[in-house]
Amino acid sequence: xxxxxxxxxxxxxxxxxxxxxxxxxxxxxxxxxxxxxxxxxxxxxxxxxxxxxxxxxxxxxxxxxxxxxxxxxxxxxxxxxxxxxxxxxxxxxxxxxxxxxxxxxxxxxxxxxxxxxxxxxxxxxxxxxxxxxxxxxxxxxxxxxxxxxxxxxxxxxxxxxxxxxxxxxxxxxxxxxxxxxxxxxxxxxxxxxx
Amino acid sequence: xxxxxxxxxxxxxxxxxxxxxxxxxxxxxxxxxxxxxxxxxxxxxxxxxxxxxxxxxxxxxxxxxxxxxxxxxxxxxxxxxxxxxxxxxxxxxxxxxxxxxxxxxxxxxxxxxxxxxxxxxxxxxxxxxxxxxxxxxxxxxxxxxxxxxxxxxxxxxxxxxxxxxxxxxxxxxxxxxxxxxxxxxxxxxxxxxxxxxxxxxxxxxxxxxxxxxxxxxxxxxxxxxxxxxxx
Numbered sequence: 001x002x003x004x005x006x007x008x009x010x011x012x013x014x015x016x017x018x019x020x021x022x023x024x025x026x027x028x029x030x031x032x033x034x035x036x037x038x039x040x041x042x043x044x045x046x047x048x049x050x051x052x053x054x055x056x057x058x059x060x061x062x063x064x065x066x067x068x069x070x071x072x073x074x075x076x077x078x079x080x081x082x083x084x085x086x087x088x089x090x091x092x093x094x095x096x097x098x099x100x101x102x103x104x105x106x107x108x109x110x111x112x113x114x115x116x117x118x119x120x121x122x123x124x125x126x127x128x129x130x131x132x133x134x135x136x137x138x139x140x141x142x143x144x145x146x147x148x149x150x151x152x153x154x155x156x157x158x159x160x161x162x163x164x165x166x167x168x169x170x171x172x173x174x175x176x177x178x179x180x181x182x183x184x185x186x187x188x189x190x191x192x193x194x
Numbered sequence: 195x196x197x198x199x200x201x202x203x204x205x206x207x208x209x210x211x212x213x214x215x216x217x218x219x220x221x222x223x224x225x226x227x228x229x230x231x232x233x234x235x236x237x238x239x240x241x242x243x244x245x246x247x248x249x250x251x252x253x254x255x256x257x258x259x260x261x262x263x264x265x266x267x268x269x270x271x272x273x274x275x276x277x278x279x280x281x282x283x284x285x286x287x288x289x290x291x292x293x294x295x296x297x298x299x300x301x302x303x304x305x306x307x308x309x310x311x312x313x314x315x316x317x318x319x320x321x322x323x324x325x326x327x328x329x330x331x332x333x334x335x336x337x338x339x340x341x342x343x344x345x346x347x348x349x350x351x352x353x354x355x356x357x358x359x360x361x362x363x364x365x366x367x368x369x370x371x372x373x374x375x376x377x378x379x380x381x382x383x384x385x386x387x388x389x390x391x392x393x394x395x396x397x398x399x400x401x402x403x404x405x406x407x408x409x410x411x412x413x414x415x416x417x418x419x420x421x422x423x424x425x
Contacts, residue, residue: 048253091242
């Protein structure tokens, strides 16, 4: 890969990020047209997240609607110095979707094997907004964890599985699951810092 | 602001918070800490940034009906709801909290004071709110008498009961008991718990079954919270 291509990509990613951050900040001041721009530019990505959490399309649409209403309501609390706009919106979407899953009593029900499926099999869309280098780093580092621990982390983050859910499903004591995940998180952080 | 290096335990705790595996009371404690400890907050933000790519699926353009519904929901929302939505969740005095605190200050200043009760600077207050607007309440505490006065503004806990928690900075949530949903109430706090009600600590409400959270551990989500300030 030539350096100039990387530079151009980085430049583009930074401009995208700055633009989204400006739209999100404006939405926080009640600017509905900036919010609509934000929706147009991010809804395909956030819908992709909802579809991974809710394979049922109607539920995924409801979750997406819920996520954007929450984003609108919370936009004023977005701090551009602290988080990238897409990360902030992805986390709001995930948290709302998991709340929805939990309120239906469906959290943590998907088999861990399914959650284990490596997300990098998902095609990288052209308009992918996340920097793919960060993406690759995460997948490489999750790959260094024991398969079972990596599965726990995915099941928690993607399916809303709690320590108790994982303990029951795996037939392990709660304390074992907790200490495994905590150790795996520390290992993951060390790997990501390299 | 602190730039202290976090211990492995804290790094793991921030990761657990982002993964969503903590019990509600533990999560409330960790969130309260993120509101007051810059190093911990930065660690939470790092985990969000690090784990976020795991969420990504294939980009799929949603049907137009989603935008239609979102658009009508945000334009038909009463202004008041929108302002509630702007409350910074675990942060100190936000818009709603400030307003509620002013109302409270006004009430404290202009209501006929109970006999022989000084309105002095030792009084502590908190305005509890949330980004969902489900619950909001003002609280004032007199460390000398140990009396905690609560004034609910709205309190939607459905079939459950509002339980009040005190979360000291960086500490664990402790229950102050079930509180009245629809009328002002006042009670004397036990001395050991009263010592925790201090500047910078957090008061929070979770919906719990009758009789309170089993084993003193919250089972419901935090529906309102606020930071305690000196009046």
